[in-house]
Amino acid sequence: MKPILEVCDLTKRFGGLVAVRNVSFSVRRGEIVGILGPNGAGKTTLFNLLTGFMAPDQGSVEFNGKPLQKQPPYRVVNMGLARTFQLCRPFVxxxxxxxxxxxxxxxxxxxxxxxxxxxxxxCSRKILGDVGLGHKIDMPAELLSYGDQRRLEIARALATEPELLLLDEPFAGLGSSEIEPLSELIRHLHRERGLTILIIEHKLREFMQLVQSVIAIDFGEVIATGSPEDIVRHPKVVEAYIGKTEADLGIA
Incomplete structure (x- = not known):
């Protein structure tokens, strides 16, 4: 079966800085795939390239066999690829x-x-019930807790009926008591809605327990791909995360 997302030799430069360099990978329909990398590795820039917020300097992106790299964000969304952002942005x-x-x-x-x-x-009421916000539908969005604003971000993305959902650090700013319920929501969306999910996250224990395969990048380049168990033992990944143990990464 043809992958739902195919990325080939994607490159983005900012002056003399190459933020993303010759990145290639594919995502199969029905997977939860993680993008792993230290701060500044180019992960969010990669998301911006996939969703039309930035144009690549070279390379191609295909979603369901159709090119994305020259499409603006609103067209990308209406093709079936939606995203959330690192910072919650409710309509105040x-x-x-x-x-x-x-x-x-x-x-x-x-x-x-x-x-x-x-x-x-x-439709909105059903989606909000699905993400656990059905009892807060009349609340001003800006008054939600930060954890609930994360859920609202996901709900708005779901309302566009995506086939592929990109989550940019969904656990950022959350306490330990909020992370596992949100992890379970992501699993639920994958299981019950059949969503394909591509996720960036810095809370590595939760990340490794959630994803099925990992694309590791450093300095804008793919350095390894494989299962979570294989990735944490890969020499280049270990080098990129000096001081991280398997226990730190949620595998031990």
């Missing part, structure tokens, strides 16, 4: 429900609602 002055309804009015989200005979409001 709007309720939790209204935040999700905005995404339900996207062309792809609206087509889904029309096909299933559901209004944007009903």
């Amino acid at each position: 002055g709007m309720s939790v429900l209204e935040n999700v309804m905005v995404a339900c009015y996207s062309p792809r989200g609206a087509r889904h609602g029309t096909t299933h005979g559901e209004s944007p409001e009903n």
Whole structure:
């Protein structure tokens, strides 16, 4: 079966700095794939290239066999690839429900609602129930706790009916009591909705326990790919994470 996402020789330069260099990988439909790398490795820049927020200097990205590298973000979303961001960005002055309804009015989200005979409001209520925010639909979005704002980010992405969901550090800023419930939500979305998920995360124990395969990058280049168990023993990954043990990475 053809991969849902194929990335070939993707490169992005900022003046003399090469943030992403000749990155190639593929993601199979139904996988949870992690992108691992230290701070400054080029992970978020890679997400920006995949979702149209930046244009690559060279290379190609194909999603469901269609090129993405020249598409603006709104077209990428309406092709079925959605993302969250490191920093939560709720629509201030709007309720939790209204935040999700905005995404339900996207062309792809609206087509889904029309096909299933559901209004944007009903679609939004179902999604918010699915992510654990059904009891907070009338709350101003900016008053949610940071953990709930993370869930709202995911809900808005889900409202666009993605086939591939990109999560940019979903555990950032969360306490230990919030991380496992969010991990279980991600597993639920993968299991029940059949979503393919590509995730960046710095909380490595949780990351390694969540993903099925890993793409490790350092200084903008892919240095290893494989299972979590193989990746933490790879010499180049160990070198990139000096001082990290297998226990630190959640494998031991």
